[in-house]
Amino acid sequence: MSAIHVTGLTKRYGDLVAVDAVSLDVAEGEFVGVLGPNGAGKTTLLEMVEGLRRPDAGGVEVLGEPVWPRNPRLQPRIGVQLQASSFFERLTAREQIRTFASLYGVGQTTADGWLERVGLADKAGSRVEDLSGGQAQRLSIACALVHDPELVFLDEPTAALDPQARRNLWDLLSSINDSGRTVVLTTHYMDEAEVLCDRVAVMDHGRILQFDTPAALVRGLDAPARIRVAPGALTAEQAGAIPGVTETRADVDGVVLVTRDPAAVIGALAAGDHLDGVTVQTGTLEDVFLSLTGREYRA
Template sequence: MAAIEARDLTKRYDELTAVDGVSLEIGDGEFVGVLGPNGAGKTTLLEMFEGLRRPDGGEVRVLGEPVWPRNPRLQPRIGVQLQASSFFERLTAREQIHTFARLYGVGTGPADGWLERVGLADKADTRVEDLSGGQAQRLSIACALVHDPELVFLDEPTAALDPQARRNLWDLLSSINDSGRTVVLTTHYMDEAEHLCDRVAVMDHGRILEVGTPAALVRGLDAPARITVAPGALSPERAAAIPGVTETRDDGDQTVLVTRDPAGVIAVLAAGERLDGLTVQTATLEDVFLALTGREYRA
């Protein structure tokens, strides 16, 4: 059974079509990322999956259940971390997550365990208004997971986190998915999507442009590789003469070879003993994202 089945899902706000006929199926146990520029419709799409917004067209089923009208049978089975969360005023982090736990009929022990897992055990007695932005974000994620849901929705979960906290949270999210939970997230971090997601859906202007594994989307881009050799290892003239090199760039500190045959070029460099300091950069998910959505600034 699919965890999520969406067919021709549409949401409009006056003249703006935020989600435009989206169809998407997410399998049970998958980790799927929804990527897109600001205003692409990602958050609106997730809110319709979560039952927070009524679709104007199409239908969506989650865990085999209809989502709208609001379905109380789904609420204990899903966890939701919103892009902007509001907490009960003047409660400590411990009191906050205990409150969420009681709403779901969960004991205080598991709730305290989630504070530990997101690195907030030492902030348990701190009022939520005194937490940093990143700490509040981690508390929001803990509250979304406190009842051990089957399906988890995360809207930009690492947006306010420092690199160390992001990596720690990646480990946590991977472990949740490895335990059989389905995870759906939106993110602007391409490395995050590549690291975590089984599949990604690239979205823009309310439509899904491409869906696939990060590796398959990168292969489909058919972008050239960039091979950088150490300073002085190879003159631009000799670099340009290597079979398979389509372009060379030299900034005085390094020489960059552009090629669609990196293996062949590296073999030539190896034969000439010019591998010291060599680096190879192939296409990434960010290249796919930019190719699909463009490079213009989005407010």
């Protein structure tokens, strides 16, 4: 059974088609990322899958249950962290998560343990309005996970976090997924999607353009390799004369050689004793994203 089964899902706002006949399946235990520029329809899609927004067309089943009209049987089985979360006023972080936990019949000890897991034990007595943006984000995630849901939806969960907090949250999300839980997240961080996700859906203008593993998406791009040699090892002219090099670029960090035959170019560099400090970069998920969605600025 699929954890999520979506067929022909559509949402319109006047003349704007925010989600355009999207169909997809997410397997139980899978970690899926949804990528897309601002306005691509990611949040609207997730809100319909979560049962928070009524579709204009199409259908959604989550854990074998229809989500609309709002299905109370699903609420204890899913966890949702929204892009913008609201908390009860004037409550401390400990009181907030204990309140959320009580809605699901979860004890206070478990609730307090989640504060520890997201690195907020030292802020347990602080009111939410006194937390930083990143700390409030971590509290929101803890509240979404406190009842140990089977399926977790996270909308840009690391957007306000510093690099250390992001990495710690990656470890937490990986451990949740490793325990058999299904996780779906939207993110603007390509490295996050590559590290965490089994499959990635690239979305734009309300449609899913590609849905596959990060490695398969990169392979399908057929992007050239970029080989950087250390400063002083070669001039751009010398690099350009190596068979298989199609483009060179010199900067303060050395010379970059662009090629679709990296093995031959590396062999030539080795023969000339120019391998010290060499780095090789192949295509990335960011290259896939830009290839599919373009480079123009989005509002």
